[in-house]
Amino acid sequence: xxPIAVIFGASGFxxxxxxxxxxxxxxxxxxxxxxxxxxxxxxxxxxxxxxxSGPWELALEGAAVVIxxxxxxxxxxxxxxxxxxxxxxxxxxxxxxxxAIRQCQKAPAVWMNASTATWYRxxxxxxxxxxxxxxxxxxxxxxxxxxxxxxxxxxxPAATRKIALRTGIVMANEARSAFHVLTNxxxxxxxGSQGTGRQRVxxxxxxxWLAALDFLVGNPxxxxxxxxxxxxxxxxxxxxxxxxxxxxxxxxxPAPAPLVKLGAxxxxxxxxxxxxxxxxxxxxxxxxxxxxxxxxxxxxIADLLxxxxxxxxxATKERRAMGARxxxxxx
Numbered sequence: 001x002x003p004i005a006v007i008f009g010a011s012g013f014x015x016x017x018x019x020x021x022x023x024x025x026x027x028x029x030x031x032x033x034x035x036x037x038x039x040x041x042x043x044x045x046x047x048x049x050x051x052x053s054g055p056w057e058l059a060l061e062g063a064a065v066v067i068x069x070x071x072x073x074x075x076x077x078x079x080x081x082x083x084x085x086x087x088x089x090x091x092x093x094x095x096x097x098x099x100a101i102r103q104c105q106k107a108p109a110v111w112m113n114a115s116t117a118t119w120y121r122x123x124x125x126x127x128x129x130x131x132x133x134x135x136x137x138x139x140x141x142x143x144x145x146x147x148x149x150x151x152x153x154x155x156x157p158a159a160t161r162k163i164a165l166r167t168g169i170v171m172a173n174e175a176r177s178a179f180h181v182l183t184n185x186x187x188x189x190x191x192g193s194q195g196t197g198r199q200r201v202x203x204x205x206x207x208x209w210l211a212a213l214d215f216l217v218g219n220p221x222x223x224x225x226x227x228x229x230x231x232x233x234x235x236x237x238x239x240x241x242x243x244x245x246x247x248x249x250x251x252x253x254p255a256p257a258p259l260v261k262l263g264a265x266x267x268x269x270x271x272x273x274x275x276x277x278x279x280x281x282x283x284x285x286x287x288x289x290x291x292x293x294x295x296x297x298x299x300x301i302a303d304l305l306x307x308x309x310x311x312x313x314x315a316t317k318e319r320r321a322m323g324a325r326x327x328x329x330x331x
Contacts (some may be wrong), residue, residue, distance in 0.1 A: 003026070008069060110162075124198055199236050205300045
């Protein structure tokens with residue numbers, strides 16, 4: 001009998017990849033989300049509203065792993081209505097899952113709940129890890145704090161390990177993803193530093209994100225908070241320069257903070273997503289011996305640009321090599 005993986009938020013960006021990945025790993029997938037749109041089609045789909053009881057609760061019985069990736073996107077303006085939806089979608093879903101786990105005759109072996117690397121303060125003076133990192137302030141940090149407090153405070157059986165995933169920006173070659181946005185800006189000549197360029201960007205390649213989850217599920221002694229990022233949080237300036245080099249784009253107009261704020265307002269999003277320095281170190285994963293395939297930004301960028309689907313021109317090593325020669329000549 002296959003082990004069961006229950007994935008809440010299965011139709012979202014991360015959920016789609018995880019459904020497909022764990023299906024290939026031999027799990028029986030139970031995908032739970034508000035809508036089928038975006039779901040990978042792996043396993044069985046169950047609808048829910050993100051807060052109330054329903055037939056989906058039966059799927060948690062004896063599950064090998066439960067993961068909650070639910071939550072309204074933060075890529076929006078933080079007006080009163082959006083703030084409420086961002087906050088409530090995370091707290092309500094966490095409470096609903098905890099309630100369902102308490103009712104299980106055989107509790108799930110592990111429950112992982114999404115969190116965010118934004119929990120930490122704006123840091124340009126040194127990395128923030130799980131043991132010594134300092135909490136920040138503001139709306140986003142308040143949401144992260146309440147999210148984790150709810151997760152760990154809710155009573156669940158002792159047999160269920162609980163892990164909070166403080167995840168950085170997950171990079172994948174998919175339309176409308178962060179990586180896609182950054183590469184498009186670079187192609188348009190807008191790939192210069194944003195703000196001061198000194199702010200750190202904590203990111204992780206999608207393959208390493210999936211591998212980190214496998215690692216945590218497979219180690220029964222691990223619980224608590226884990227930073228899910230690459231070991232090297234580069235500066236915004238370095239990330240933008242690396243993108244320009246790989247895309248052979250010598251021009252990269254910088255965007256000072258006022259311009260970033262104006263652009264964010266026009267795009268109905270928040271400048272904080274770009275300007276906050278998230279210098280996060282995945283110390284616990286390092287201590288436990290996890291191995292990353294992509295530790296530095298240059299490796300991540302080169303790998304994603306070489307994959308089919310996102311970039312039609314820089315899809316082969318030969319073409320990327322030609323791009324590098326163009327860059328060298330232009331600069």
